[in-house]
Amino acid sequence: MTRQLHVLKISEQIHSSIEGKLSKKQREFYLRQQMEAIKQELGESDASAGGKDEDEMTLLARRLDEADLPKDAAIVVQRELKRISKLQPSSSEWSVTRNYLEWVADLPWNKRSDEILDIARAKQQLEGDHFGLDQVKRRIIEYLSVAKIKGDLKAPIICFVGPPGVGLRKAGVNNPVFLLDEIDKLVHSTHYGDPAAALLEVLDPEQNNSFADHYLNLPFDLSNVLFIATANSLDTIPEALLDRMEVIHLNGYTFEEKLHIARSHLLPKQIAAHGLAPDQVLIDDPVLLKVAESYTRESGVRSLERTLASVARAKCVALADLREAGREQDYNPTVDLQDLESILGMAKFEKEVAERDPIPGVVTGLAYSGSGNGGILFIETSRMPGKGELQLTGSLGDVIKESAQIALTWVKSHAYALKLASSTDQNIVEKHDIHVHFPSGAVPKDGPSAGVTLVTSLVSLFSGYYVPSTTAMTGEVSLRGHVLPVGGIKEKVVSAHRAGIQKIILPYRNRKDVKQDVPLRVQQDIEFVYAKSVWDVLEAALVISDTEKWTPSRSFESHL
Structure with a gap:
């Protein structure tokens, strides 16, 4: 009997000890179960209302189970679920683990969007939304066509490079479109990390099928993602990153393209943005062209859009004033050429080439900035008494x-062949210094493409013959007088067309660039001369008078 009493006493002590050690979580769970039982008796439980009786962690576990995780990811997730079940919800580690599992559950591991490969519809959409950009449209149609024929195609990594202002599948799937806007502005090697280093693996088609970052630490397939990057310049993009992308250059718009974009997109957009009806702002093509030529001079159309917004605001002011005065019927919706000066002020740009008088020693060249912006470049030469020195100015x-x-x-x-010297051994600069100046001295200039312009400028200076301003x-x-090809032909030709140039002399080996890249309208407006040697350039450029051209004797060619 004594033994049994002793056993009972020990049992009571154990029971009371265990009861006293019940955790707060266990007591809360017990009370919640009682509350749920009471609600069921009262008919107020979530289950009776058609809801789910699962707590948040149960829902998260179900989402993870339905995510169809790969084997490696599923093992990691099960380990984290067991770990979080042993943690207190109030602890910071519980929150970190839950956020991690939420991220894993949100990723589209095996969820894809339906591929609708309708080539005709894609062409129609591209033509309707974008004017010009033929090379970009062609590349997109090529990708869709190959994907339709093959049925499976690794998505390309495309980088569109062009000047500022030159202008999708849904997210939540593993084959979306990612736009990496202005990738050339990427920050490099800061104490927060190097984004360019992370992109090296993301944008590598041979590695991104099992990409793992430092947070999830799980391999994820990015090979179905279509990455599209944009940049204004390639100079600041790391070489290793640039090597992983297919670069497509976008060129500046011609005035014809700007006119079409303004008519189809920019003007209707600004009219609607200012609360006006389409028939309350009427602008003819000559007026739009005047705005583009005289008030904006850019490769893109952002400044053009802002200028058209100024016109729309001016018409809003006119309409509001007449409406307050009760004379709305007197409102004139038409914007004429004469109205532009009162609305926008004096023209900011003029076709300065056409306005210049031709002077011996002054020649117009073509420049390219490297970021898609072309322009005209004046070269001025002068001689003075001296000792044959050459002075160069203009931030060169x-x-x-x-x-x-x-x-x-x-x-x-x-000099003798050019009839600038009386004998073959005469030094034409023996008693003179030569000064060559490139105006716009604050703008840095470099590159070899001004070679023929410099030669022509010097010959014009010494001979007295001039080059027409157009x-x-x-x-x-080269030192032997050969004319070698240069880059940026389309940008240079388009900028010359904007400036009113009527005749352009180019290297013969750049002929294909004109045929392929220069818009047909520009080709029709400009006379092109293709030169193989400096003699061809001089013969095409120099004139003695309005009716007489400079023509060297063909025997001079032997001096090459």
């Missing part, structure tokens, strides 16, 4: 300075 780089030295050397060595040229020149 080493390459363009070397081009000037080559140009002067060629002119000196061919003639421009570009091309590298």
Whole structure:
């Protein structure tokens, strides 16, 4: 009997000890179960209302189970679920683990959007939404066509590069479109990390099928994602990252393209944005063209859109004033050429080439900034008493300075053939210094493409013959007088067209660039001359008078 009493006493002590050690969570669970039982008796439970009686962690576990995780990811998730079940919800570690599991559950591991490969519809959509950009449209149609024929295709990684202002599948799937806007502005090597280093693996088609970042630490397939990057310049993009992308260059718009974009998109957008009806702002094509030519001069259309917004605001003011005065019927919706000066002020840009008088020693060249912006470049030469020194000004780089030295050397060595010297051994600059200046001195200039322009400027200076102000040229020149090809042809030609140039002299080997890249309308408006040697350039550029051209004797070609 004593033994049994002793056993009972020990049992009571154990029971009371266990009861005293019940955790707060266990007591809460017990009370919640009692509350649920009471609600069921009262008919107020979630189950009776058609809801789910699962707590948040049960729902999260179900989402993870329905996510169809790969084997490796499923093992990690089960381990984290067991771990979080042993943690207190009030602890920071519980919150971190739950956020991690939420991220894993949200990822579209095996969820894809339906591929609708309708080539005709895609062409119609591209033509309707975007004017020009033929190369970009062609590449998109190529991708869709190959995907339709093959049925499976690794998505390309495309980078559109162009000047500022040159202008999807849904998210939640593993084959979306990712737009990496202005990737050339990426921050490099900060104490927060290097985004470019992370993108190296993301944008590598050979590695991104099992990409793992430092947070999830799980391999995720990114090979079905179509990455599209944009940039204004390639200069700041790391070489390793650039090597992983298919670069497509976008060029600046011609005035014809700007006119179409303004008529179809920009003007209707601004009219609607200012609360006006389409018939309350009427602008003819000559007026739109005047706005584009005289009030904006850019590769894109952002400034053009802002200028059209100013016109719309001016018409709003006119309409509001008449409406308050009770004379709304007197409102004139038409914007004429004469109205532009009162609305926008004096024209900011003029076709300065056409306004310049031709002067010996002054020649118009073509420049390219490297970011898609072309422009005209004036070269002025002058001579003065001196000792044959060459002075160069205008914020010039080493390459363009070397081009000037080559140009002067060629002119000196061919002075007799050019009829600038009376004998073959005469030094035409023996008693003169030569000064070559590139206006817009605050703008840095470099590159070899001003070679033929420098030669022509020097020959014009010494001979007294001039180059018409509507003639421009570009091309590298060798020491033997050969004209070598240069880059940025489309941008240079389009900018010359904007500036009123009527004749352009180009290297013969750049002929294909004109045929392929320059818009047909520009080709029709400009006379192109393709030169193989400096003699071809001089013959096409120099004139003695309005009716007489400079024509060298063909025997001079032997001096090459």
